[in-house]
Amino acid sequence: MLRLSRIQKALWIAAILASFVFAILKSGLWSEETPPTIESADFLPQFSLPDSSGKLRDSEEFRGRWLLVFFGFTNCPDVCPTTLAEAAQVLDDLGPQAASVQPVFISIDPERDLALGIDDYTAAFHSQILGLAGSPTATQAAADSFRIYFSREDDENAPDGYTMSHSPGLFLVAPDGQWLRQFAYGTSATEILADLKERF
Amino acid sequence: MKYLLAALAVSMTASAASAQSCPSWQSGDLTLTNAWSRATIGPARPAVFYVEIANAGSVDDSLTAISTPLAEMPMLHETVVTDGVATMPHVSDIPVPAGSTVSLAPGGFHGMLMGLTAALAEGESFPMTLIFERSGEVTIDVGIAAYAARGPACQPDDS
Numbered sequence: 512m513l514r515l516s517r518i519q520k521a522l523w524i525a526a527i528l529a530s531f532v533f534a535i536l537k538s539g540l541w542s543e544e545t546p547p548t549i550e551s552a553d554f555l556p557q558f559s560l561p562d563s564s565g566k567l568r569d570s571e572e573f574r575g576r577w578l579l580v581f582f583g584f585t586n587c588p589d590v591c592p593t594t595l596a597e598a599a600q601v602l603d604d605l606g607p608q609a610a611s612v613q614p615v616f617i618s619i620d621p622e623r624d625l626a627l628g629i630d631d632y633t634a635a636f637h638s639q640i641l642g643l644a645g646s647p648t649a650t651q652a653a654a655d656s657f658r659i660y661f662s663r664e665d666d667e668n669a670p671d672g673y674t675m676s677h678s679p680g681l682f683l684v685a686p687d688g689q690w691l692r693q694f695a696y697g698t699s700a701t702e703i704l705a706d707l708k709e710r711f
Numbered sequence: 712m713k714y715l716l717a718a719l720a721v722s723m724t725a726s727a728a729s730a731q732s733c734p735s736w737q738s739g740d741l742t743l744t745n746a747w748s749r750a751t752i753g754p755a756r757p758a759v760f761y762v763e764i765a766n767a768g769s770v771d772d773s774l775t776a777i778s779t780p781l782a783e784m785p786m787l788h789e790t791v792v793t794d795g796v797a798t799m800p801h802v803s804d805i806p807v808p809a810g811s812t813v814s815l816a817p818g819g820f821h822g823m824l825m826g827l828t829a830a831l832a833e834g835e836s837f838p839m840t841l842i843f844e845r846s847g848e849v850t851i852d853v854g855i856a857a858y859a860a861r862g863p864a865c866q867p868d869d870s
């Protein structure tokens with residue numbers, strides 16, 4: 512009897528600990544939703560991933576330019592085209608200033624996207640968008656450095672039996688490589704443009 | 712009547728001068744308009760289907776399925792962004808309550824067209840059958856806009 516109550520106590524302690532862990536994880540997710548400003552950004556967004564020719568492209572090489580980064584997958588007909596279309600509109604509206612912005616599409620579904628081809632997809636939106644797809648490890652590292660979430664979810668109703676959930680925003684990195692902000696999913700091209708113009 | 716027809720002819724010419732206004736279809740109390748899709752690069756990636764459904768009646772209806780010769784596996788999906796993460800779960804039906812308008816539009820409800828039998832080319836169109844719980848089946852014509860389109864190529868009916 513005494514033994515059982517000890518087990519019960521242990522279970523209670525375990526449950527309380529688990530809820531603490533959950534709360535901490537949950538608060539981590541919240542900070543993703545409201546990304547830190549430049550003052551509080553204690554992380555450095557980075558990537559090192561191959562382009563379609565296999566050449567490794569590192570975030571370092573884009574210093575001096577603004578990076579507009581999107582994590583997505585090409586089998587995504589609703590969210591991804593919407594965001595990429597806004598990004599393309601921003602580039603068009605920037606005119607000559609677009610040269611100082613490098614839009615980057617990072618595949619979170621690299622295996623399938625490499626098979627389908629990534630360049631024809633990015634080019635359909637804007638010729639300036641650089642598409643990157645690499646190993647799962649390098650992809651995870653890039654996502655972690657941007658503090659963004661993605662995961663593969665089994666779905667028997669989806670093509671190839673799975674779909675991806677992901678952070679659908681656009682991420683802005685300064686010419687010095689510092690994280691600046693997220694444009695949440697649904698931010699209009701007009702708003703993004705106004706924000707960029709203020710920084711130039 | 713003569714004046715009305717003349718006015719109608721003028722307004723039609725006027726809208727044709729900019730972009731053709733989006734066609735609409737009736738089925739009982741339902742009016743369907745602003746149907747559009749985006750071009751695809753080849754048939755390997757899924758396509759999307761958007762439309763606006765107005766229910767002028769006094770009885771709730773719901774869209775339960777879609778079907779098109781263009782896709783072997785068309786489904787109803789809803790894009791949901793929760794805690795900054797986007798997913799697009801399958802939905803069994805899309806309610807079209809009495810007296811309201813429901814939009815299948817970017818970032819929300821959409822038809823997900825998987826297993827394409829052909830690529831979708833900009834400027835072309837394809838038939839889509841919508842199956843409603845009460846109003847039955849209605850087949851409409853879906854215009855295909857550009858890859859990067861943010862709305863239909865036709866002039867949306869905002870009325």
Ligand SMILES: [Cu+2]
Pocket residue numbers: 588589788789799821822823
């Ligand atoms: Cu979908």
